[in-house]
Amino acid sequence: xxxxxxxxxxxxxxxxxxxxxxxxxxxxxxxxxxxxxxxxxxxxxxxxxxxxxxxxxxxxxxxxxxxxxxxxxxxxxxxxxxxxxxxxxxxxxxxxxxxxxxxxxxxxxxxxxxxxxxxxxxxxxxxxxxxxxxxxxxxxxxxxxxxxxxxxxxxxxxxxxxxxxxxxxxxxxxxxxxxxxxxxxxxxxxxxxxxxxxxxxxxxxxxxxxxxxxxxxxxxxxxxxxxxxxxxxx
Amino acid sequence: xxxxxxxxxxxxxxxxxxxxxxxxxxxxxxxxxxxxxxxxxxxxxxxxxxxxxxxxxxxxxxxxxxxxxxxxxxxxxxxxxxxxxxxxxxxxxxxxxxxxxxxxxxxxxxxxxxxxxxxxxxxxxxxxxxxxxxxxxxxxxxxxxxxxxxxxxxxxxxxxxxxxxxxxxxxxxxxxxxxxxxxxxxxxxxxxxxxxxxxxxxxxxxxxxxxxxxxxxxxxxxxxxxxxxxxxxxxxxxxxxxx
Numbered sequence: 174x175x176x177x178x179x180x181x182x183x184x185x186x187x188x189x190x191x192x193x194x195x196x197x198x199x200x201x202x203x204x205x206x207x208x209x210x211x212x213x214x215x216x217x218x219x220x221x222x223x224x225x226x227x228x229x230x231x232x233x234x235x236x237x238x239x240x241x242x243x244x245x246x247x248x249x250x251x252x253x254x255x256x257x258x259x260x261x262x263x264x265x266x267x268x269x270x271x272x273x274x275x276x277x278x279x280x281x282x283x284x285x286x287x288x289x290x291x292x293x294x295x296x297x298x299x300x301x302x303x304x305x306x307x308x309x310x311x312x313x314x315x316x317x318x319x320x321x322x323x324x325x326x327x328x329x330x331x332x333x334x335x336x337x338x339x340x341x342x343x344x345x346x347x348x349x350x351x352x353x354x355x356x357x358x359x360x361x362x363x364x365x366x367x368x369x370x371x372x373x374x375x376x377x378x379x380x381x382x383x384x385x386x387x388x389x390x391x392x393x394x395x396x397x398x399x400x401x402x403x404x405x406x407x
Numbered sequence: 408x409x410x411x412x413x414x415x416x417x418x419x420x421x422x423x424x425x426x427x428x429x430x431x432x433x434x435x436x437x438x439x440x441x442x443x444x445x446x447x448x449x450x451x452x453x454x455x456x457x458x459x460x461x462x463x464x465x466x467x468x469x470x471x472x473x474x475x476x477x478x479x480x481x482x483x484x485x486x487x488x489x490x491x492x493x494x495x496x497x498x499x500x501x502x503x504x505x506x507x508x509x510x511x512x513x514x515x516x517x518x519x520x521x522x523x524x525x526x527x528x529x530x531x532x533x534x535x536x537x538x539x540x541x542x543x544x545x546x547x548x549x550x551x552x553x554x555x556x557x558x559x560x561x562x563x564x565x566x567x568x569x570x571x572x573x574x575x576x577x578x579x580x581x582x583x584x585x586x587x588x589x590x591x592x593x594x595x596x597x598x599x600x601x602x603x604x605x606x607x608x609x610x611x612x613x614x615x616x617x618x619x620x621x622x623x624x625x626x627x628x629x630x631x632x633x634x635x636x637x638x639x640x641x642x643x644x645x646x647x648x649x650x
Contacts, residue, residue, distance in 0.1 A: 299500075306497045308468060310510050311486055324500040 180378025187379060199383065202360040205273050205347070206340040209280035210288075213340075214333050216281075217288030221332075222318040224289075225296045236293065242286035247279075251349030254279045258350065271352040276360070279346040284336040291332035292325075299325045330399050334392055341388055361387070417478045417485040417564050418444045418596060420465060424474035427460050435460040435620045437474060442565070442598060446612035447591055449628070450600040453649050457620040458600035459494065462567045465598065466491045490558035494569040496550045498543040503534055506542040507556045514561070528556040532586050548579040555586055559595070566590065568599040572606060584609060604644060608632060616640045618649060 187195045224236060256262050258270040258278075269275045299321055307317050322329065344362035351358035353367060361384045368377035419441050426436035435457045442448060442465070450458045463469035464476060466489055478485035499506040508525035512518075529535050532552045537545050542553055551571050558566055568587075572580040587610065591597055601607055607614065611628035616637070623637045635641045643649045 302497065303499070305468060305491075305493060306499075309466065309489075309491045310513055312513055316513055 176374040177378055179375040181382065183375050184379030184382050188383065195380075195383070197356065198359055198361055198364055198380075199387065201273065201358070202341065202362070202384075203387070205276045205360060206280065206337060209277045209340050210284055210333060210337045212277070213281045213285040213288050213336055217285045217336070218292050218322055218329060218332070219318060220285075220289045221292030222296050222321050224293050225300045225321065226314060226317045236290075239286050239290045239293070243290050245283055245286065247283055247343050247345035248349065250279055250282050251346030254282065254346065254350045270350065271354060271358060273351070273358060275350040276347040276358060279350045280340045280343060283343060283346060284340050287339055288332050288336040291335055292329050295328040295332065296321050296325050299328075327399060330395060334395060337391060338388060341391075342384065415480055415484070416444060417480050417488050418442060419479060420565070421477045422465065422474065423477075425464055425471050425476060426473040427464055427469050428472050429469075433620060434469075435464065436471075438622045440615065440622060440625065442596070444596065447587075447597045447599065447610050448613050448615060449607045449611035450598065450615045450617060451602060451604075451607055451643065452600075452617035453602060453643065456617045456649075458602075458617055459569050460620075461615075461617060461622075462491070462569050462598065462600055466567050488564040490561065490563035490566045492551070492554050492558050492566070492568040492571050494571070494573055496554040498550060498553070501542055502538070503540055503542050503545065503553050504529065504538045506553050507534075507560060509557055510561045524560055525556070528560050531589075532556045533582060548575055551575065551579070551583060552586075555583065559586075559590060563595065565596040565598065568597065570600050570602070572601070572603065580606065604632075604646075616643070618643075 186192075224232065224239075254275060255270065257264050258267070258275055259265055260270075269278070300317075303317075303321065303324070307320065312320065342362060344366055347358075347360060348363050348366065351360070351363065353359050353363035359367075361380055365377045365380045365384070368374075368380065421442075422438060422440040424437045424439065427434045438461065440461075450461055452458050460469055464471055467476070467482075467486060468491070499509060501509070504522055504525045505512075507528055508516075508521040511521035511524060516524075526535075526538065529538050532555055534545075534549065534552050534556065537549065545553070555571065572583055575583070584606065587597060587599075597610075599610070608628070611631075613627050614624065614631040615622055616624040616631065616635075616639075618637075618639045624631060624635065624640050626636070631640065632644060635644055639649050
């Protein structure tokens, strides 16, 4: 209980004084996660819609695999990306290991299946509603995907926010591929892991509270901008 | 308006030996039917008789197991000149104006021009007051109107309607019938399913009577209502339950 209280006070002091290190860590966290979620959404949303409007042989298997990948263990993804980017790996020449880019790559892999899978389920319901109309009007495949994504956009925000939630709190993969290097690849979650192992429970707790606050703030902002709770039918 | 003077009319539509089934259930057929170039054809029959299936087959929404559906022109050309209004209106999650303009957007019409035409059609169908409202939020009696405007906005040569007034009261029904009558005068061919005998009498030039997935009668409207040939049709007109 004591460490929670002192953690709160520490966090408050750090925030109010705009501690330079803290601000750097927070911004890197946001930069990595927002970039990763944006890229994952650009792939995952159209993929989810594409899976809805197309009938092909391995469709059911593809969807099952995608659903299974939602629970992909981040540590394994981290290991995989590490091997890909390490000096001896196939992409070693780019020198990306232990950079924010490597962290973004790992998070895209973790988050994309989640976004694709949730959006697939959302869009499937909308497709059931729009199917006859879009067929009747001769909409092309690309047009069908575009219409479903656009008209389902409010529900799809949930998919993207779920992806954001998973990415911002993720530690296993970015620890491995980023390395938690001070002023370079240190983000909120890796700092918390570090401070905890150092025994700085109060400081770790403070960072944790900031992380939760950040997640809530981002969600609130997105919901406010998109007016999700005002027109409750969609 | 596309009229029957158009050199490349998609009509007549000829159905021959059409059979439709879904999941081993027999839905329709075999049926033979010709839809000529003019007027209003009303498809009548009780629930489950095959009215909807017949319309969907004509429009190409329902796959057929046997037979053929032939337009006067190539099918890809014909598809662009047909419109379909569904029994339960599909409310797009858009504003009414965008919902009406939707077919134009699909065809690459610029937004401003599409909106202008949508406004024009909204006035014609009596939706001017809800142009900017989200389509799913308009009142029940008005829900079929955006669907109707959306169908008419790209000036189809033939319009299919599947019981558009099924859940509507007198006034909404009359408004929709007025819109349809105007469309017919402008040259649109109409094929409409209904089991409302009053509506059929008001609108029909000829009647296709469907029962048990078969077409029992195809006759001029006045003949059908006065001297139906089959006992099923007579029973239907007299308001008895036909199964």
